Amino acid sequence: MNFATTTTGRVSSDACTVKPINVTDLASVSLSLPDLPPDDRRNDAEMDPFFIEELNKLSMKERDEVLQDVHGVSDVMNENPVTIQAKVVQMQQALDQLPLKQKAAYLQALQQNEHYVHNPKFLLMFLRADAFNVEASALRFVSFFEHKLQLFGRDKLARDILFCDLTEGDIACLESGYAQMLSGRDRAGRAVLCLLPMLRKYKSTENRLRAIYMVIMFALRDVETQKRGMVGIAYNVGRDHTTDREAVWKAAKIVSILPLRFTGVHYCFDDERVKTLFNLAMYVFNRNARMRCRVHCGSHMECIYHLMTFGIKSSDFPITTSGEKRLEAHHDYVRKMRQSENIMDDGVDRIIIPGPLDVLLGRGKPLQKHDGNLNYHFVVEGYHERYEQASKLEKTQIAKTIVDKIHEQGGRFLKQDDAGWVEIDDEAARTKISHTFRNHRIAARTALKKAASTQEKEVETAPVDLRRRSPDLVSFQSGNCNSLELGDQKRRKVSG
Secondary structure (H helix, E strand, C coil): CCCEECCCCCEECCCCCCCCCCHHHHHHCCCCCCCCCCCCHHHHHCHHHHHHHHHHCCCHHHHHHHHHHHCCCCCCCCCCHHHHHHHHHHHHHHHHHCCHHHCHHHHHHHHHCHHHHCCHHHHHHHHHHCCCCHHHHHHHHHHHHHHHHHHHCHHHCCCCCCHHHCCHHHHHHHHHCCEEECCCCCCCCCEEEEECHHHCCCCCHHHHHHHHHHHHHHHCCCHHHHHHCEEEEEEECCCCCCCCHHHHHHHHHHHHHCCCCEEEEEEEECCHHHHHHHHHHHHHCCHHHHHCEEEEECCHHHHHHHHHCCCCCHHHCCECCCCCECCHHHHHHHHHHHHHHHHCCCCCCCECCCCCCCEECCCCHHHHCCHHHHHHHHHHHCCHHHHHHCCHHHHHHHHHHHHHHHHHCCCCEEEEECCEEEECCHHHHHHHHHHHHHHHHHHHHHHHHHHHHHHHHHHHHCCHHHHHHCCCHHHHHHHHHHHHHHHHHHHHHHHC
């Protein structure tokens, strides 16, 4: 498939041609985002009719695309290696043709480490963020380096930012949960970024901005997150809600230049007086993001229920319906972020946030309750009778069929290490399936014996005259257990 960009930020199919870059168009676009507007509620109120006017200009097709994205029913964009290579070339041409005054930080980074700056995987992140719009991607790219220079300094411009680069204030803000990724994806398989200003713990606004940068850039190491886009939630509910206009403004600016594509944005609040902060952020976001914004006013319970209708699970949310904090998943995310720096060069592609259909290997109730694991056990159960009667060769084929079925559904078999999740190969997945069938068999035998034991106790505790009139339940259940064991012995002889 070849890429072109629609007015709503979707990717459409057109002939892939390396078109000449219009230098005049690029030069006319200012890289500097607008300054903070004055604190004037009349200005903020004027944004409402502006949003309505933008929505009214959408065609029916564009409206459908926006609604699908917002409600989490859109598909991931398809990519073609040949097209991607052509787009990377076009983006490099666009960068070369930008005026020097617009790309000073980019040129500094290029001088320090060209391999880092022009790494095709790095450029591809920005292309995906703007749905392969070359000009927009180039502008986002140079703006990224301008803001990175301001946040971290010249010596860190041409390399990844590490934990040791952060100040104590940065780390305190990062660990507070102010900026975090939800532990699970939405129903469309998209990662969910959540900003919770009431959890803020920082000495300066820069602490908040660096925390946002670290959380998002770590999540974007996952290629699936780059492809599917991201959902953003600004959750400003509770007595500690923020009214800091400058902090909101700067946070919106840093988010707008990072290589992420918003497929949905939700602003939750419980005080009409802070709604203007949402309009403030809209000044910064591009048109595609603005079209996908929704506001929700209410209590914790009301806002969380609103989010659920857009495919975001309440069990993944860091705030309960009663307003209590749940930060265990975020602290685990920060721990993985630290650990990843020790194994950055091992060449393994890690999944930061598993998808809803991924099968997670490991023990514990949280893993077993994962949607992908529940679906996996449902699929396995459908082959249970065939597997129990099959030969050794047939069992291998059944396991292969199940692996293929999980993959066709969009799932992967993942195991966890200190820095994230790693996909296992098909052979290891088939071994996992064999273990699952064995565990199901053991569980069934245990349940049957437990039922027999329960009935024995019921018979023993029943009145004497009732026991005389009842059938011999104990011998009946014992016969069933013996039959099950004899059946297992016969199957072992056949498979041997």
